[in-house]
Amino acid sequence: MSIKDVIVPFSAWRKVFDKPVTIKDPINERPGADRYRGFHKNDLETCIGCGTCEVICENEAIDLVPVEGIETKDGDSGLRPRVDYGRCCWCGLCVDICTTGSLSLTNAYTWVEEDPEKYRFTPGVDEKPWDNEEKGWKKPEPNYEFYNLKRVTMEHLHPEERSDSFIEMVKGYSKEQAEKEADRCVECGICTATCPAHMGIPEYIKAIRNNDLEEGLRILYDTNPLPEICGRICTHKCEAVCTIGHRGEALSIRWLKRYIADQNPSEKYKTILNSEFIEKNGKSIAIIGSGPSGLSAAHYLALMGYEVTIYEKLPHAGGMMRYGIPEYRLPYDQIDKDIDYILSLGVKILYNTTIGKDITLEELGKKYNAVFAGTGLHLGRSTRIEGSDHKNVYQSIELLRKITLGEEIDLAEKMIVIGGGNVAMDITRSIARLQMKKYGKAGVIATSLETEDKMPADREEVVEAREEGAIVDPGWAPQHIEIVDDKIKGLHVAQCHSLFDEEGNFNPQCNLDNLKFFEGTMVVESIGQGMDLSYLSDDIKHELEIDKRGRIKVNEDFQSGLPWLFIGGDIIQGPDVIHGIANGHTAAKGIDTFLFKESK
Amino acid sequence: MSNNILNWKNNRDMFPEADEDGKPIVDLESQKYVKVWQGPNHPGVTGNMSLELTISGDEVMEAKTHVGYLHRGFEKLFERRRYIQCFPTCIRMCVPEPDINEYNLARGTEVLGGIEVPEMANWIRMLVLEMARLQVLLRMVPGQAGTMGLGLAGTWGLYYRELILDRFEELTGGRIYHMFILPGGVRGLLPDGFKDRLEENLVKVEAFMKDVDRLIYTNAVFKKRTKGIGVIPADWVDEYGIMGPVARAAGFERDVRKDYPYLYYDQLDFGYNIAHNSDVFDRFIVRRHDVDTTVDLIRQILNKMPKKGDIKAETPNVLHWKIPKGETIIRCESSRGEYLFYMVADGSIYPRRINLRGPSYTHAVAVLEKLLINANISDVSAIMVSLATCPPEIER
Numbered sequence: 004m005s006i007k008d009v010i011v012p013f014s015a016w017r018k019v020f021d022k023p024v025t026i027k028d029p030i031n032e033r034p035g036a037d038r039y040r041g042f043h044k045n046d047l048e049t050c051i052g053c054g055t056c057e058v059i060c061e062n063e064a065i066d067l068v069p070v071e072g073i074e075t076k077d078g079d080s081g082l083r084p085r086v087d088y089g090r091c092c093w094c095g096l097c098v099d100i101c102t103t104g105s106l107s108l109t110n111a112y113t114w115v116e117e118d119p120e121k122y123r124f125t126p127g128v129d130e131k132p133w134d135n136e137e138k139g140w141k142k143p144e145p146n147y148e149f150y151n152l153k154r155v156t157m158e159h160l161h162p163e164e165r166s167d168s169f170i171e172m173v174k175g176y177s178k179e180q181a182e183k184e185a186d187r188c189v190e191c192g193i194c195t196a197t198c199p200a201h202m203g204i205p206e207y208i209k210a211i212r213n214n215d216l217e218e219g220l221r222i223l224y225d226t227n228p229l230p231e232i233c234g235r236i237c238t239h240k241c242e243a244v245c246t247i248g249h250r251g252e253a254l255s256i257r258w259l260k261r262y263i264a265d266q267n268p269s270e271k272y273k274t275i276l277n278s279e280f281i282e283k284n285g286k287s288i289a290i291i292g293s294g295p296s297g298l299s300a301a302h303y304l305a306l307m308g309y310e311v312t313i314y315e316k317l318p319h320a321g322g323m324m325r326y327g328i329p330e331y332r333l334p335y336d337q338i339d340k341d342i343d344y345i346l347s348l349g350v351k352i353l354y355n356t357t358i359g360k361d362i363t364l365e366e367l368g369k370k371y372n373a374v375f376a377g378t379g380l381h382l383g384r385s386t387r388i389e390g391s392d393h394k395n396v397y398q399s400i401e402l403l404r405k406i407t408l409g410e411e412i413d414l415a416e417k418m419i420v421i422g423g424g425n426v427a428m429d430i431t432r433s434i435a436r437l438q439m440k441k442y443g444k445a446g447v448i449a450t451s452l453e454t455e456d457k458m459p460a461d462r463e464e465v466v467e468a469r470e471e472g473a474i475v476d477p478g479w480a481p482q483h484i485e486i487v488d489d490k491i492k493g494l495h496v497a498q499c500h501s502l503f504d505e506e507g508n509f510n511p512q513c514n515l516d517n518l519k520f521f522e523g524t525m526v527v528e529s530i531g532q533g534m535d536l537s538y539l540s541d542d543i544k545h546e547l548e549i550d551k552r553g554r555i556k557v558n559e560d561f562q563s564g565l566p567w568l569f570i571g572g573d574i575i576q577g578p579d580v581i582h583g584i585a586n587g588h589t590a591a592k593g594i595d596t597f598l599f600k601e602s603k
Numbered sequence: 604m605s606n607n608i609l610n611w612k613n614n615r616d617m618f619p620e621a622d623e624d625g626k627p628i629v630d631l632e633s634q635k636y637v638k639v640w641q642g643p644n645h646p647g648v649t650g651n652m653s654l655e656l657t658i659s660g661d662e663v664m665e666a667k668t669h670v671g672y673l674h675r676g677f678e679k680l681f682e683r684r685r686y687i688q689c690f691p692t693c694i695r696m697c698v699p700e701p702d703i704n705e706y707n708l709a710r711g712t713e714v715l716g717g718i719e720v721p722e723m724a725n726w727i728r729m730l731v732l733e734m735a736r737l738q739v740l741l742r743m744v745p746g747q748a749g750t751m752g753l754g755l756a757g758t759w760g761l762y763y764r765e766l767i768l769d770r771f772e773e774l775t776g777g778r779i780y781h782m783f784i785l786p787g788g789v790r791g792l793l794p795d796g797f798k799d800r801l802e803e804n805l806v807k808v809e810a811f812m813k814d815v816d817r818l819i820y821t822n823a824v825f826k827k828r829t830k831g832i833g834v835i836p837a838d839w840v841d842e843y844g845i846m847g848p849v850a851r852a853a854g855f856e857r858d859v860r861k862d863y864p865y866l867y868y869d870q871l872d873f874g875y876n877i878a879h880n881s882d883v884f885d886r887f888i889v890r891r892h893d894v895d896t897t898v899d900l901i902r903q904i905l906n907k908m909p910k911k912g913d914i915k916a917e918t919p920n921v922l923h924w925k926i927p928k929g930e931t932i933i934r935c936e937s938s939r940g941e942y943l944f945y946m947v948a949d950g951s952i953y954p955r956r957i958n959l960r961g962p963s964y965t966h967a968v969a970v971l972e973k974l975l976i977n978a979n980i981s982d983v984s985a986i987m988v989s990l991a992t993c994p995p996e997i998e999r
Contacts, residue, residue, distance in 0.1 A: 008823040015755060015818050024762045036769075038791065040776040058922060061688035094691035094782045099790070100921070108776075140776045143791045146913050149687070150920035186920045212923060 035110030040093045040140040042111045042133050043086050045126035047073065049105035052080035053191035053246040056097035056106060059149075064090035065097060070128050077197045078244030088122040095140045100149045102189060102246040109139035152251025155184040157258055162470035167439035169330040171337075172467070173235070173258070178214075181262040184255055185211040187247055194241035194256060199576075200226045200585040204241055204256055211259055217275045219263040224276050227584050228302035228345055229295060229324075231337040234261025236328055237581050238425075238461075264340075272344045281348065284308035286598055289371040291358050291538070294322025295580045296377030296572030298345055299587025300594075304375075305348040307595050312371070313352040314362070318408075320352055322379050323573070324580060326404040327426065329433045335407075359538035368567050373594045375561075377572030377587065380532035386421055390484030391528065395491050399430035399529035406433055414438060415524040416446050419494045421481050422529030423451025426578075428464040428475075430529055435473040445472030448521050452499045452511050454478040476521075480513040484526055493522040534574045543568075560593025561586055569594055619657075619664055627665050629657050636664060641983060643672045652967065652994035654987070658980055666975035666983075668968045670998040677999045681957045686712045686786055687921040689954065694780050696959060696995045699742065702735040703937045705784040707944035708957070710865070711933040712786035715926045715948045716918070723912025724788035729866045730904045731775070731783055732935065734801075737897045738767040739938045741808065743991070744890050748819045750984035751828045756818045763811050766804040773797060786924075788915030798905050805898050812894055820891060829884035833974050833986035837881065843965050847940020848889045849990055853881035859936035871903050883982075883989040893938070923952050939963065939991040961996030968997060 026033050035041050047070070057065045067082035075081030084097070084106065098106050106126070111133035116122060124131070158174040159165075165172045176184065190205040198204065203222045210219035223230040237257050245253035273279045287310035290297045298320070301311045319325055321338045346352060358364055358378075367374050383398025385391050395413070399422065405412045416438065420431045427449055435445035449468065451458055455477045458465060465475050479496035486492065498517035504510040536555075539547070547564045548556035554575070557563050561571040571586030573579070619627040619636065629636050642653030651672035657665040677696050681689045686708075693708045694701035706728060713720060720728075745760030768778045773794055775783035783790050819825050840850050840857075850857040856875045860868040876892035878885035918924060926948035934943040940962035949955035967990065974986055 004823055004826055008821050008826060011817045011821040012819075012823075015814070018759070018814075036772040036776070037794065038774070038776040039772060040782075055922070059685075059688065061684055061691055092691050092780070093777070094780075095776065095790075096687065096691065144914065147788075147790070147915045149918075150922070151917065186923065189920070189922055209923075 030113055035112050035139070037110065037138050038140055039110035039112065039138070040095045040108045042109050042114060042131065043084075043091075043097075043126040044107050044109050044131075044134060044136070044139070045084060046105040047083060047127040049103045049249075050083055050127070051078060051103055051105075051193065051246060051249070052082035052084075053102050053189065053193055054080070054082065054084075055100050055102050055189045055191055055246070056084050058190070059096045059100045060091075061094070061096070062090040062092055064088075064092075068125060070125060075196075077240070078193060080191075080193060080196065083125055083128060085123060085125040088124075089119075098140055099142055099147070100189075101142065102191070103249040104142060107139060107141045109133040109136035111136055111139070150189060150247065151183075151187050152247065154187075154252040154255055155180045157255060159467075162467075162472075165331060165436075166445065166471045167436055169433075169436060171235075171334045172331050175265055176255075176258055176262045181211050181259060182214070185209075185259060187254055188212075189246060191246045193244050193246050197244045198241050199579070199582045200588065202226045202241075202260075207263060208254070208256070208259055211263065216263050216266045217271075220267045220272070220275050223260060223263060226588065227581075228299055229341045229580070229584060230260055230264035231341045232295070232324055232333060233581060233584065234258070234264050235333050235337065236324070238579055240581070269340050269344060273347065278306065278348055281306060282308050283310065283349075286310065286372045287312065287370075288594060289314060289367045289374045291364075291367075291374065291376040292316075292322055292378045292572070293320035293342070293352060294377055294379045294572055295324060295583035296379075296587040296590070297322065297375065298342065299584040300375045300377065300569075300571070300591045301350045301587075302345045302348065303588050303591035304594060305345070305350050307591070309372075309594075311350045313350060314356045314358055314367075315352055315354050316357045317404075318354050320354075322377075323381070323578070326381075326407045327400060327429070329403065329406065329429050331432070331436070332429070357538070359540070364538055364540065364543055364568075368565070371567075372598055373567045373569060375569040375571065375587070375590050375594065377570070377574070377583065378535065378538070379573045379583075380534050380578055382533040382535050383528060384531045384533050386481055386528055386530055388481050388483050390486050390491070391526075393484060393486055393489075393491060393526075395524065396484065396526045396528060399426055399527050400532055402430055402527060403433065406437075412437070413525065414441055416442050416444075417523040418447045418525045418527065419521050419523035420447060420449040420527045420529055421451070421494070422449070422531075423453045423458040423460055423477055424529065424531070425460045425464055426532070427451065427529035428460045428468050430527055431473045431475070432464075432468050432471055434527070435468070435471050439472065448474045448476060448523065450475075450479045450481070450494070450496060450521060451477045452480050452502060454499075457502070479519060480511055482513075482518070485520075491524050491526060493520050494526060495520055532573075532578060536574075558593075559589070560596065561590040562593055562597060566597065627657075629665065635659055639980070642669075650992070650994035652992065652997070654971075654975070654983065656975070656980065656983065661979050661981070663975045663978050663980060663983065666972045668972055668997075670994055673995055673998050675995070675999075677995075678957060678959065681954050683953060685921065685952050686716075686924055686926060686954060689957065690785050691780075691782050693957070694782060696999055697937070697961070697993055698779065698995075699993075700735050700739040700938055701780050702731050702784060703935055703942045704944075704959075705782065706732060706935055707933045707942065708946075709784050709786045710935075711931055711944050711946040711957070712926060713916075714931045714933065715929050715946060716786070716924065717927075718787055718916050718918055720788055720916050721913035723792070723909055724914050724916070725866050726904060726908035727789045727793070727914065728784050729868070730793075730901065730908065731771075731781065731789070732866075733897055733901045733904060734767055734771065735781075736938050737808070737894065737901065738764045738771070740890060740894045740897060741767065743938070743988075744812075744887070744894055745815050745819065747887055747890075747985075747988050748822075748825055750988045751825065753819065753822070753825060756815050759811065759814065763804075763808050766807060770797065770801050770804060773800070785915075786921075787918040788913070790914070792911070792914055801901070801905065805901060808894075809898060812891070815891070820888065826884060828982070829887060829985060829989075830880070830882055832883045832982050833978065833989060835881045835970065835974065839970070843970050845940075845965060845970060846962050847936070847938075847991075848876075848893060849886055849940065849962070849966060849970075851876055852878045852885040852889045854879045857940075859934055859941050863934065865935055867907075870907065871900055873900055873903075883985050886989040890938075925950060925952055926954070937962070939966070939993060959996060959999045961993060963991070963993040963996040966990040967992035967994070 480499040497513040576582040655667040693704040741764040746757035775781035945958040
């Protein structure tokens with residue numbers, strides 16, 4: 004210790020002359036930093052109310068609440084996050100995990116309010132002074148994700164391997180692949196709401212993550228008795244709305260479903276699903292058609308204890324799933340796996356039995372307590388253009404059925420398919436395969452009214468069709484088929500520039516200056532299917548309400564004007580497997596309710 | 604503990620007699636002793652902790668540390684949170700220096716979950732940890748004299764700490780709770796111009812530390828109040844597990860960054876800051892040198908770190924990230940010493956156990972209780988602050 008130690012501290016007085024460092028008006032002079040984690044902001048348009056922010060919030064500060072003016076619809080829960088600033092710690096995890104990127108934190112950090120209730124607010128709905136603030140915490144740079152945005156690639160047969168064979172082209176996931184894909188799910192349940200059958204999608208994906216595939220199968224069968232089939236050819240509306248799909252690639256929900264079904268051996272189904280013993284209730288139901296809706300209804304009715312008999316016109320069960328969908332997409336043994344389980348529940352099936360010919364609907368009505376009709380859309384529609392009545396103009400549905408039945412179909416080296424839906428792609432690719440087998444080269448052109456971006460067919464169908472050698476040239480309206488000496492020379496088309504008029508009615512408009520000619524000696528029409536209601540006698544038709552477009556009116560349980568007759572599937576909802584399954588399930592519950600009430 | 608008091612080498616005449624178990628018999632009725640509670644609300648106590656002092660005249664006869672005022676139970680909270688959700692919680696175990704918690708939790712999760720962190724993220728982590736050390740030292744080094752009534756430098760220090768907090772705000776989006784280091788990486792790259800602004804701040808800090816040297820370390824009062832006070836004998840260091848600056852002030856070369864290098868500390872050039880008298884002054888002077896070391900380390904990190912790179916490794920979906928069964932110990936050097944997490948995973952999405960072992964656990968209980976005996980009551984705060992006690996480490 005020295006005299007220095009006494010004097011030196013007085014140098015502190017020098018600070019008297021320093022400029023003060025205090026900011027006089029911090030609110031205006033000192034905004035938060037560009038990345039500051041301040042108050043919440045939410046873009047209501049982008050937000051879909053998936054609730055992932057609610058799940059990750061460790062303080063339980065976020066609740067999903069209904070908001071006025073936002074409707075619940077497919078892909079949008081109609082809810083929006085409400086933040087409680089009594090609990091929030093501004094960690095920003097909600098922003099980092101936000102699946103759509105709608106949520107952000109602004110750099111505003113001062114807010115005074117008298118009413119404590121106001122600190123619980125819904126960003127974007129309740130107006131706040133910082134709503135237009137651009138700066139603040141946003142999801143960090145690329146490569147910063149809390150889940151994987153990329154799909155686990157599904158392995159397909161190489162185009163060369165599959166172009167001349169009907170072997171199933173999708174290989175299916177391995178355990179590792181399925182678990183990795185299942186890991187991407189955020190369990191928002193937007194898919195469940197959108198799925199017509201309301202399958203427990205997040206639940207069965209969770210079962211995959213937990214490697215509990217038996218539980219997975221039970222969850223599948225709760226709502227869908229055809230998982231092998233749906234796992235392959237479902238139109239996967241769930242994937243279209245998958246919340247991960249907003250910034251990345253949607254989960255492969257369909258392939259995951261297939262994985263569960265594939266991994267469970269059919270001989271264990273009864274044990275896993277606890278259906279070894281079903282108490283019969285002594286009532287019997289007839290089902291017309293063994294398509295998705297009929298099988299679905301049969302499954303749930305059989306589980307409830309009904310004696311179920313299915314009447315099938317064709318020699319095998321499955322309806323459009325077997326006779327409409329080519330084998331390379333849905334192998335017949337997989338259809339059989341699902342159907343055999345349903346049959347093992349005691350469901351009887353009468354093949355080659357046509358209603359109206361072998362037995363009438365009235366007779367069924369008398370013989371059984373109730374009847375469910377899911378006869379589907381098995382009639383092809385024609386374009387009715389000039390030349391479409393030629394003998395070498397075919398309907399895709401007929402050809403597909405013939406291919407399934409193993410019958411020889413007429414082939415030519417150059418063929419034209421009209422239609423842009425999945426059925427059109429099915430027939431195009433089937434023809435390409437047959438041509439490859441017969442001529443060693445595919446020569447089929449598929450054309451549709453819709454342009455490529457609006458084609459109803461799945462994108463992968465179009466890509467794969469092209470890989471297999473077919474030409475897909477969409478955006479053309481067929482004008483007439485050129486016939487010389489009673490032989491088809493080709494199809495004249497004009498560019499189509501709009502499909503619907505201002506009122507939203509189907510009214511395609513084409514530009515006759517831009518014409519094209521597709522060369523081909525056979526034409527296949529695949530522009531939609533119609534229903535064959537010839538099995539309904541006039542007496543029954545009289546009892547049913549049929550609207551102008553020929554659709555039968557049914558109530559929410561698919562009960563028609565005749566109380567004992569339930570109608571569902573494609574003839575009510577349009578062509579779609581999962582809708583059919585959902586209809587069948589609802590109708591089964593409806594039939595049960597109806598018979599229960601009647602017996603009282 | 605009580606045995607230690609019995610084995611006290613000094614003359615015990617002036618201490619109260621002890622019973623068979625070694626517990627001092629304090630007869631308050633004799634009017635020879637007074638019980639004084641220092642804390643839980645006391646300017647000289649760091650955090651919610653209290654000292655039950657039995658004094659005779661000015662001298663402390665017996666000291667007892669009481670915790671239990673925090674009511675938070677972090678370790679229990681972790682057991683009901685996903686790993687990712689633990690990270691906004693764990694920082695609350697140390698308010699002045701939250702980043703060490705973030706780092707330990709993230710590293711533990713990565714070790715157990717088998718995640719390789721990108722190089723860039725590790726450099727940023729190191730920068731954040733050193734910046735956090737600097738800001739805590741900037742509050743502590745000038746502020747420690749406040750316990751002796753010399754509050755001026757502490758007030759100045761807050762401004763310089765704020766400068767570092769400004770940089771934190773810019774980098775991490777938060778000033779105190781940065782919530783920046785998360786399992787898998789960090790939450791952002793350095794903003795444009797960040798390096799220059801931080802360098803400006805470092806220059807200011809260095810100039811300020813000269814003021815602190817003049818005001819505190821060349822101060823007769825400060826020296827009188829700290830030299831020879833609260834001496835920790837060298838043989839206590841291993842016996843009690845004393846660490847960090849407190850051990851270094853006793854002449855021990857203890858620094859996790861050098862002894863068990865983590866991140867890229869082995870690529871940096873720095874030494875141990877050592878003193879030998881092991882009194883309050885030496886502990887303060889070790890921390891003073893730590894400021895210089897930290898400033899130097901920040902510069903080294905800024906120069907050595909890559910310009911670009913990934914900030915986060917690909918992890919499983921954080922909502923159902925199951926960490927395989929296992930246990931691990933992760934440690935890092937905090938401003939107070941070795942900061943250790945013991946983590947156990949049971950294969951579920953929640954941690955089975957996350958246990959914190961911070962330096963205060965010994966410093967503020969075993970060491971402090973013993974060190975205070977025979978101390979003057981006016982030195983209690985100085986001794987306690989020199990040990991850098993942090994109650995949440997004891998009661999976590």
